[in-house]
Amino acid sequence: MAFDSIRIGRWDLPQRFIMAPLTRNRAGEGQAPGELNATYYGQRASAGLIITEGSQPSAVGQGYLDTPGVHTPEQVRGWSLVADAVHAGGGHIVVQLMHAGRIAHPDNKNGLESVAPSALSAPGEMVTADGQKPMVTPRALETDEIPGIVAEFVDASRKAIEAGLDGVEIHAANGYLLHQFLAPSSNERTDAYGGSPEARARLVIEVAKAVAETIGADRVGIRISPSHNIQGVLEEDAVDTAATYESLIEGIAPLGLAYLSVLADPATDLVRDLRKRFGGPVMLNSGFAQVTSLEDVENILEQDLADVVAVGRPFLANPDLVRRWRDDTALNEPDQATFYGGGAAGYTDYPTLD
Ligand SMILES: Cc1cc2nc3c(=O)[nH]c(=O)nc-3n(C[C@H](O)[C@H](O)[C@H](O)COP(=O)(O)O)c2cc1C
Numbered sequence: 001m002a003f004d005s006i007r008i009g010r011w012d013l014p015q016r017f018i019m020a021p022l023t024r025n026r027a028g029e030g031q032a033p034g035e036l037n038a039t040y041y042g043q044r045a046s047a048g049l050i051i052t053e054g055s056q057p058s059a060v061g062q063g064y065l066d067t068p069g070v071h072t073p074e075q076v077r078g079w080s081l082v083a084d085a086v087h088a089g090g091g092h093i094v095v096q097l098m099h100a101g102r103i104a105h106p107d108n109k110n111g112l113e114s115v116a117p118s119a120l121s122a123p124g125e126m127v128t129a130d131g132q133k134p135m136v137t138p139r140a141l142e143t144d145e146i147p148g149i150v151a152e153f154v155d156a157s158r159k160a161i162e163a164g165l166d167g168v169e170i171h172a173a174n175g176y177l178l179h180q181f182l183a184p185s186s187n188e189r190t191d192a193y194g195g196s197p198e199a200r201a202r203l204v205i206e207v208a209k210a211v212a213e214t215i216g217a218d219r220v221g222i223r224i225s226p227s228h229n230i231q232g233v234l235e236e237d238a239v240d241t242a243a244t245y246e247s248l249i250e251g252i253a254p255l256g257l258a259y260l261s262v263l264a265d266p267a268t269d270l271v272r273d274l275r276k277r278f279g280g281p282v283m284l285n286s287g288f289a290q291v292t293s294l295e296d297v298e299n300i301l302e303q304d305l306a307d308v309v310a311v312g313r314p315f316l317a318n319p320d321l322v323r324r325w326r327d328d329t330a331l332n333e334p335d336q337a338t339f340y341g342g343g344a345a346g347y348t349d350y351p352t353l354d
Contacts, residue, residue, distance in 0.1 A: 001301040002294060003326060006308060008281045009218040009258025011049055011092045011166065013308070015322060017297045019047035020285055020310035021096040021169065021223070023054050025341040027068040031056070033078035037068070038085040039348045043319035045089025051169050051221075051261075051310065052082075054098030054176070057156030061177065062109040063100025065127060066341060070095055070156040070163075079163035087164070094167040094221060095160045097153055101177030102138040102186070103231055114138040115145070117180050117187040117194060122232045127340070143191045146203060149177070150210050157211045157220070167219030170211060172204045172248075173263050175231030179224075182244055185234040197243035205251030217256045221283070224248070225263040226270060228287070242270055249277040259283050259308070266305045275306070285310040291334070294325045320352040329353060 003015050028034035041050055056062040056069045069075045079095065086093040102116035107128040116138035125132040141149065157168045172178035180186040181203045187194045193202050204222075212220050226245050227235045235241040249260070261283040264271050275282045284306035286296060297309045315321050317334035324331055338346020 002297045002309075006281075008049065008283075008308060009167065009221070010216075011258075013048040013092075014046075015048055016301055016307070017047075017309045017311045018049040018283070019044055019051060019315040020312035021051040021053055021171070022312055022316055023064065023067060023340065024347060025064055025066040026343070026347060027066050028078065030072060030074045031062065031067065031069040032072070032075045033068050033082050035081060036344060036348060037078070038081040041082050041093060042085030042089055043348060043352075044315055044321075045086045045091030046320065046322045047315055048091060048322075049166075050086060050091060050093040052093060052095045054096050054100075054171055055156075057097045057099055058152040059109055060112045060115060061099035061101075061152065062112075063098075063104035063126075063176070064340075065108045065129060067098075070097065070159050071152070076159050076163045079160065079165055083164035083166075092166040094169050094219070095156075095165050096169040096171050096223070097156050097160075098171040099149070099152065099177040101180045102135070103176055104138075105133055105136060107133065115141050116177065117141065117189050120186055120188070122175070122186075124231075140189070143193070146193060146206075149203070150206050153207045154210045154214050157215045161215050161219075167215065167221070167258060168211060169221040169223055169261065170204075170207055171223055172207075173223040173225035173261075174228060175233040178204050178207065179228075179233050182224075182248070183233045183235050184237070184240060186232065197240060198247045201244055201247040201251060204248055208252045208255060208257065212255045212257060218258050220255075220257050221259040221261055222252065222257060223261040223263065226274075228263060238270075242273075245270070245274055246277065249274050253278055253280075256280065261285070261310060262306075263287055263310075266300050267303075271305065281307040283308045283310050285312065317350050318352075319350060320354075323353060
């Protein structure tokens, strides 16, 4: 089943696994993608659909060092190099729009102050150019600033299309800004964007609606990770979590988005239930605990837990993963030491079978 074709949103895909978003911290000057990034993504065009690394829709939305943005003219020019390289190889590519919220350090973004639903800092430390530094307490967004956040996602989506990318994925997972709104542990707001599951889901729905209206729902995906409990964004009350994500799906289901991407244990009732409620294509990834194998992909598809599977580290280390899995040949092992930052080593130099 993994090698069956499938249509997702606007895209006809040659197989039912695609390349998952992978932060690589190798943007160039002005947080713009360059030739090196175009080479990396172009090498992986046979994935059919590539979801890029998390990319900030605004300068303030940057969290980590050297992540690409989608908000300046030079970044748009950089993304067009990437889009051209992937299209030349016959693939499609959507940019993952990631506003990091409180998972950020001012040192990584020219001193800009981080914003979040509430003034609650994340646990732990953040890598900066001067080494690890403790997370900083973010400023709570004022209610009248929320339309500005929606506008940042809309503007970045427009720029993505202008650059020739095929669409966007709204990142509402893994503890970043939109996920910070969804979870009670990071959202203590008392306005319309906090306090109840419905209110916590409101911003994500507003972003999805506005982006879909701007560039067309069939080129917009969204990623969620219910109960991922990562980066201090905790969702430990199962009843509350279910209510929050049910509200979210109820709000976005009528839009007809290209796909819903879920990062979670595939076999849970919640994932099955959300898939039913969403009604459209669901993409699944079972998380960081173990590296996705072809067998995992086949199991997910055969049990009909999802329509398509997002595959991360195997694509990172194998530009020609599709061929290797199809031919049952040996795989390159991903090298963790070069995941985040650096140059071509561990990025564009993983060998192909040829
Ligand atoms: C180096 C690295 C960077 C990642 N960056 C992102 C990211 O930017 N956005 C995101 O949603 N997930 C990110 N993830 C999670 C992956 O998309 C995926 O869910 C995870 O790697 C587990 O799948 P795998 O076993 O197929 O690698 C990242 C994972 C890794 C290993």
